[in-house]
Amino acid sequence: MRKNFYYLLMTLCIMSVFQSNAQSKFKGVVKDNKERLSLFGATVSVLSPSSNVEEKTTVDFDGTFKISSVKAFGTIEISMHGYVTKVISFYKNQDDTIDLGTIYLEDNLVVEKDVIVTTSSIDVIKDRKTPISSSTMRNYEMREKVSNKDFIELTSQMPGVYTSRVGGGFGDSRINVRGFEQNNLSPMIDGIPVYDLEAGIVDWANISSMNDVATSIQLQRGLGASKLVNSSVAGTMNMILRNANHDKGGFLYNSVGNNGYRKFAGSYATGQLKNGFSANFLLSATSGDGYVKSTNFEAYSYYMALGYNKGKSDFQFKIFGSPQWHNQRVSDIALSNYVFQGNGTNEADTKYNRDWGYLNGKEYNTKVNFGHKPLGIFQWDLNVSDKTQISTKLYGSKGTSGHTNFSGGILGASGLDILDNNSQIDLNFINQYNSGNPAVFGGTTFMRDPNYNGQYVNSPFNGVFTDNNGNPVASNDSGLTLLSEITNQTFYGGILNLKTELAKNLSLNLGIDSRKTIYNKTRIVNDLFGASAYSIDFYDALNASTPGLWYSLNTSNTALPEPILDFTKKNLGATPVDYNYDAKIAYLGSYAQIEYDIWKLNLLAQGGFNRQFIERVDYSLIDDSKNATGELAIDGYNAKFGVNYNITRKHNIWANAGFVSRPPVFVTVYSGLNNDVNPNYKNEKFKSFEVGYGFRSRHLNLNLSAYSSTHDNAETPYYTPEAGNFGTTSGINRINKGIELDITAAPIRKVILNGTLSLGDWTYSSNAIFQNLAPTANGDLSEPSILYIEDHKIGGAPQLMASIGANYEVFSNFIFGSNLKYSDKMYASPSLERYDPAFYGEAFAFESPVRLPDFTVVDAFVSYRFKINVVNAIDLRLNINNFFNRKYISESNSSYQLDSIDPSTYNENSTSNPSFRDNGNIYRGIAGGNNAFFGLGRTWNFTARYEF
Structure with a gap:
């Protein structure tokens, strides 16, 4: 018995020696289980059998960690805010390092998710820390x-x-x-x-x-x-x-939906190779007919990221582009035109689009948007030490975008909608008229006379024009032409940011930001609709010594570009017409940011200054001359301060305040299609104060905030492609106040609930001023007009919004859910110019904007994820938007009241013209003459995604 006792005592001593001297070493990688992103900053702890923390470390930039312990057995705990903690038990008595492999943390949906970035040049919110x-x-x-x-x-x-989907076009x-x-x-x-x-x-x-x-x-x-x-x-x-070192693997994605919607995408990432290199690629193609009539579209995207991460340096090179074209619905449509359109009932045909018609039996949309503006980024993050990072980012883009638009007019048809019996644009009538043939519209025959050397030459304006000798050089008949408004864009710049830890819990960011941008703006002819030519430069024509100089005679020897129906077919080398100018903007800024964490407080302060140099260069269209304004310098600056206080692990409160002085945009400074400077431009002033409260627990996540923002000296130019900015509204001052609430809750394991509430009070705080920029006979500007908008509600969005949604996991990986959103207190957003009593009359100018009907929209989905193995999976999902096909007005840019005179029955010789109410021209409680766009009805799509 005694001998056995000695053997037992010796065994315990040997185990004790092993436990005290053997080093338990572990390594691994920590990633997000859904996106496979490295979870930089996650905590890895070694716990003793009594759950005491023996050792602790944090996950590195690339997601890796190494940790050791003298304990021979215990547990390893991997945790990060926003993710479910994972615990791994271990028992070992050898010095070999155990590779735990890749450890995937499951996202805790109830907790606010931090965005993971490894570069100091991207600013993201950190939960319970950043007071925003x-x-x-x-x-x-x-x-x-x-x-x-x-x-x-x-x-x-x-x-x-x-x-809002606005007109309903793709990307609009x-x-x-x-x-x-x-x-x-x-x-x-x-x-x-x-x-x-x-x-x-x-x-x-x-x-x-x-x-x-x-x-x-x-x-x-x-x-x-x-x-x-x-x-x-x-x-x-x-x-x-996504970075180049995204986890190895890829996916194939296919989707189909209503109105011919189709999308295919494929992606592959190499993961970070042993030599430090990595690559990530994606291609996608999307097309469809569009929910609204004649809004078909075609879009592609490509993405390539190349990376190299070795030692203290991380290099990332990224290229992203999305060439696309899509037909649009742009023109205003009155509610009464929807109501009586197409279906023969007193209900709106919300798919109606007046921007297309038939030409020689073929469908032809006159509003097409197109573009391709790729972006390239080179980023170098140098981790000088554990406390200092230098981030350098260089970027550039060169591309083209544009949209088609009608120009000109038809003599005698001014103010008429040139629509056929189906309420579509009568392109055959326009073609007949432009070519000098008799054209019948509304029982009236229209016919143009030759206006230059026996030819039919289109121009942008109706009017009588003369040369320097006072001789007429064109009749007051411009014809209708389809042109493209073209923007050739080039910009390049760089950001240099230094982030360093000055002391414990005290960090500083310093940086400079530089950028040069050139926008070349012009027009090209797409379709003359039967005319002989188009005047190349209306403005130079007025001063040309020889009238013939200003015509671009596009005969059979000089073919016009095809109508733009595909971004691969556009002829951007065509002769510029009407105008050709550069908007040049050079920008240089510097900033500083300091963060200080002390006890439960997080303090944040930022400040910066920039200077913009803007210049306009006008190019003549009839010779090689140009006229430049020289650079105009405009300064801007800002300052922000915020504080967050974590009361407990569950409760936090925060506040922020700041101001911004923002330079006006280019078209506000250079008003009109010339080099004249708007004499009234000012920096916009913005001030804000906000407070908030947050609550975090495993089953409930709540955010509540209240804000008050003032925005002063805003200015809106009034622009047409032919006249440029012919006027400007300045002194637009407003106060936007409100409260916001969002909640996510998980009362039981398989149910996730979420809800939001937004209640705003957005009003104009003073009257504004409209200045007509067209000079009077003596060369001076006319007296400005007062626009009576003080205390009017700001339109364009509901000032009351509430939503509630739920997801339910029926069984493993099979989920269905729905979301309901209610919107109310939404007002029309007419041009502020209509509040000018001198032009529109006092009764109309003092009316408040129309309040639009409230609406509720319900979306629903069902999804299933089928796991083939640990890596491969198939996701299936059906989405149904606006499930109950609710018909609602999503926005309006006019504001007729029910007792306003109905223009459709207006007679200038009558002293008692009927109102909308008198005529019964009412749609859901508002005047039928108001322009409006409707939200989309029920739409659906089904997707299948294969991950490998």
């Missing part, structure tokens, strides 16, 4: 929910966001955030601004395949977290492209 309102979509969410919508429509489920959607139009939003691809600096517009069509190549899209509402000085007013949308 934000919402994030990961790639798997985008591919599941996008259906056959425009990718920008996915943001409509975020609080404070409203999206617009977004409104907290009551601000999308020209006040800053879209960024990998931290690079991609909005139009000339006109301030956002071209979503040319990045329509972003959902295929982005790892995540984060919408930061309000001030945003971007360090760049060209800050947003409404928010910042950061679209983050």
